[in-house]
Amino acid sequence: MKVLSLLVLITACAARTQDLSGRMFTFPLETNRAYVKFNTSRRDFNAVTVCHRSFTDLKRDHMLFSLSTPNSPNDFLIFWDNTNKEMEAHIKNKKAEYGGRDYKLNTWHSICTTWDAETGLAQLWFNGQPSIRKFTISGSNIGGPVNIIVGQEQDSHGGGVDMKQSFVGMMSDVHMWDYVLSACEIQNYVDERNYTPGNVLNWRALDYQIVDKVLLEHTKTVCY
Secondary structure (H helix, E strand, O other): OEOOOOOOOOOEOOOEEEOOOOEEEEEOOOOOOOEEEEOOOOOEEOEEEEEEEEEOOOOOOEEEEEEEEOOEEEEEEEEEEOOOOEEEEEEOOEEEEEOOOOOOOOOOEEEEEEEEOOOOEEEEEEOOEEOOOEEOOOOOOEEOOOEEEEOOOOOEOOEOOOHHHOOOEEEEEEEEEOOOOOHHHHHHHHOOOOOOOOOOEOHHHEEEEEEOOOEEEEOOOEOO
16 A cells, blocks of 8 residues: 655744645644644634534544634634533634534544624534534624634633643644535535635635644555
8 A cells, every 4th residue: 555645744834825635634642732823814704614624533622623812712612522522612702512423533524613693603514414503692703813723722812722632633624714604515515525615714725834743644545
């Protein structure tokens, strides 16, 4: 078997914009240092959809996506609560909990999370299956300079990380939109069919920065 891999093992690299189609970030160590920062000039959101695919064998709490602002470290956080076996969406420090998800270890999962400021409703789509919509907070946008990372969970704007909440595993196809994605578009994303890429974060034209021990690899293996 020949494994095609492009390994990036860098203490800190400069930000770059790159098409990461067919690639993934690998977080190989439990640490409070390694993460990937996603860069965007956007500062105001009255709605959000975030989709990603992840693969892990962690049997503890861990983050999946962390967006902070100076006013709120958990302005948009996706988090696995292992004790209660719940996926959590934290919006402006308000939490919605989603249980009953078969979050299997060593399996790729596609997870999309939506929120709308007008209604305050958040929803989780787990491998294409929608949750009920739950109220979090309404009436105000996510605003201010944003700091978006994967690999670590921010308890303060750009910091306050905890090794025991870090992500260890692989992550791919991270997209973010400034609107609530339709059910059909989410299903297309899950099925890896043609879908509209994120207009805030676009995996096919991603502006990102790797910090510490994170690897950039191909997601496919080719056998001859």
